[in-house]
Amino acid sequence: MRKLLFKSLFFRPLTEAAPSPDDAGLSELAAAVGRAARRRLGRSLSIREVDAGSCNGCELEIHALNNAYYDVERFGLRFVASPRHADVLMVTGPVTKNMREALERTYRATPDPKWVVAIGDCAKDGGCFAGSYAVVGGVGDVVPVDLHIPGCPPTPTAMLKGLLALLEQVDKAAVSP
Ligand code: SF4
Numbered sequence: 001m002r003k004l005l006f007k008s009l010f011f012r013p014l015t016e017a018a019p020s021p022d023d024a025g026l027s028e029l030a031a032a033v034g035r036a037a038r039r040r041l042g043r044s045l046s047i048r049e050v051d052a053g054s055c056n057g058c059e060l061e062i063h064a065l066n067n068a069y070y071d072v073e074r075f076g077l078r079f080v081a082s083p084r085h086a087d088v089l090m091v092t093g094p095v096t097k098n099m100r101e102a103l104e105r106t107y108r109a110t111p112d113p114k115w116v117v118a119i120g121d122c123a124k125d126g127g128c129f130a131g132s133y134a135v136v137g138g139v140g141d142v143v144p145v146d147l148h149i150p151g152c153p154p155t156p157t158a159m160l161k162g163l164l165a166l167l168e169q170v171d172k173a174a175v176s177p
Pocket of ligand 1: 053054055056057058092093094119120121122123127128151152153
């Protein structure tokens with residue numbers, strides 16, 4: 001204990017520095033996602049998160065979207081408890097054999113129009129868990145994926161940028177003949 005206290009006097013903590021509280025770009029980004037959702041859906045965007053077998057690192061970053069700093073609900077992005085209320089499924093992790101059916105059922109329970117966003121490197125192709133006896137593969141091996149957001153784990157900002165790109169792409173597709 002004494003050694004630990006002594007060490008803490010000379011070394012900085014291993015945590016990352018807190019983001020700047022006056023990050024206007026972030027608020028603008030989240031507001032742009034909210035506006036794009038209202039333009040496309042006429043209301044807030046509802047997101048259902050599905051952990052298909054992740055290490056929970058991606059979940060920590062997804063949870064951060066709702067913390068006091070990001071607080072995306074103020075821009076009309078809501079996490080919902082049921083896929084029946086969702087527009088977007090955010091799926092993390094490699095899909096494990098045990099979660100395959102749950103993911104398929106969640107996808108079927110989500111009303112159209114719906115979009116699937118695969119979050120993190122594992123969701124693309126299994127990542128560092130690829131080849132495991134317990135893993136089916138990436139999310140795209142089980143349900144159709146509209147967007148993949150890379151990273152291990154991706155940051156909340158990367159997720160917001162991905163959602164904005166997805167909604168803008170959907171918007172364009174709806175306008176073009
Ligand atoms: S991408 Fe990284 S953080 Fe996300 S589930 Fe895979 S190993 Fe964990």
